[in-house]
Amino acid sequence: MAQTIIVILSIIIAIGYLLRHFWKMLFQKKSSCEGCGIAKGGETKIQP
């Protein structure tokens, strides 16, 4: 039973994470690449 609950929770978290990830990627500013992270620019905060 405990195993089943952990697995169901893992699946829900995984789906939630992916939905959030794609939402952020497509509709929010994102300037770094998943593979290499080269362009981590654009993240500077305006105020120090």
Place this chain on the structure above:
Amino acid sequence: MKIALFGNPNTGKSSVFNLLTGLRQQVGNFAGSTVDKREGLLAIGKAKHSITDFPGAYSVYPRSKDEKIVYDLLTNKNQEIYPDAALFVVDAANLERNLLFFTQVYDLNIPLILVLNMWDLTAKRKIEIDIEKLQEAFPGVQIVTSNARLGFGKTRIIQAIQNINLEAQRSFFIKEYLIAEINDQEKQITETTLRYQKIKKLIFEVEKINETKTDVFSRKIDKIVVHPIWGYAIFIVVLLIIFQFIFSFASIPMELIDGIFTNFAAHTSQILPTGVFNNLICHGIIPGIGGVVVFIPQIALLFFFIAILEETGYLARVVFIMDRLMRPFGLNGKSVVPLMSSVACAIPAVMATRTISNWKERMITIFVAPFMSCSARIPVYTLLISLVIPKIYYFGFINLQGFVLFSLYSLGLVAVLLVSFIMKFIIRSEEKGFLLLELPSYKNPRWTNIGISIIEKIKLFIFDAGKVILAISIILWALASYGPGNSIEETLVKTKELKSFSDLNEVEKERELASVKLEASYIGRMGKFIEPVISPLGYDWKIGISLITSFAAREVFVGSLATIYAVQDDGATKTRLIDRLKRDRNSKGEKTYTIASGVSLMIFYVFAMQCMSTLAVVKRETNSWKWPLIQLLVMGIIAYLSAYLAFQLLH
């Protein structure tokens, strides 16, 4: 006080900005790191000054979108952000080129501080600058030296800001200088030419350059390295060597990592209590993550070689010779830098196209950049090459597998050239861009820098891409382990009743039943649904599912295959992915991975736009969904047709 930061590209403006404001803006050793303006605060005692870092420009007259930001500012004094004073950052070792824009800003009567940045380089290159004479030529301007990247010069710059004279009237070339209209190119050219003549005279008086041994050595090497014929031959040889090394040297650490993951899965399977959680960990997550992590040595090697080429100064020569190659195909000279950076990732490449002035030429570059093979394709290429290409050596040292990897990268470049050539006729453009490139002297690579950069990139690869792969592995495992209602059990019973397993041994029988079970699962049903579309390319439904999941990121393809095959191989945790793929057979009983299907799949990945992050960044850069959707469609059609052709010819 509002202080603007101006200067040519790649003079270290962002480093000066970071030095003064304490911010951590991205800096890079290439032109165009800053393509938008950024603001920060500098507090000196009670006084607070806002500092705005503007994109680099060669002149007040814009040639690109980012330079236009500077033009728009300087042509309208009524703007709120029009500066009270400016810090003009120049590369001290390239004073002549930098002074054109400086004198224009000077003539606009903006109170100025001239920052001679990268001052250490002048000594290294044996350049002597007479600061007093320079000061005489620009009365009212304070001149300070700095090396912002290493944190030197902050106090001098702050003192200069405190002592700045806001009232002084100045003129170097034209009194009451009026910037020519943006479309009046003739006036702009005349002004630039005459201004340069005056700058040359000044430089003759203030600067003395003693050529170093390194400069002489670099000039001699360049005679061959940028030669119209030998240059390309050397580049091809360099690439061939790199890909040979990637294939030969990475195999030992790869096998080690592979072994660690398979043993880890087997060990975990034994120590965890049996059940669904055990199954998820050992047949879903560990194989999914391990399938991709195993390719880290190859990606690290590719980054290592790119870093060496960049550090030594050879990459600048490659950009130079590629510019010559790409011009006849309608690519802007400025397209070369984004395209070269596409080898690591298409996203910074698409962003780097902001330096291209003409939007049509920029669109072509954005459109073709994803054809260049990025590092995320390496796991896919490597897995398929190891699977279907025999390990044969020609002349004792040319490994066929390494050669195929080289050919896939070359195919991407050919696609870039051909698609640009076609687009040249579809999108017509009168304006021509140019590439202004300074060839640095050859240098010994700084090994610490290379090491740090590789570790950083690998860390990002593991933790950024890893999270997506982990989530997809969990979902795939669930979809592959369960089916609608009791369909899996019912299918198993039916198969046992209808099929005779008399000619199979126990292991083969188990495998056959596992395969039937997988086909009855959710993922099997989804895969079977799309199979008719991909079967002409030689792919089965498992490849089809992995193709779809790899839209998230290309390397997810390998992780997905690893999870699907691990679920199918229920019970056998100690088998490597490559062995599972090698023995896999389709519904007709034929091997799934043959030369024909493998090559077809590799070609598909060369051309297909399998990257949601790139689509998102294209949407952001073009401000509409039109271009990314056209790109997705066109690249998809090219990929499908080429893969179809490859499979049918080789089958």
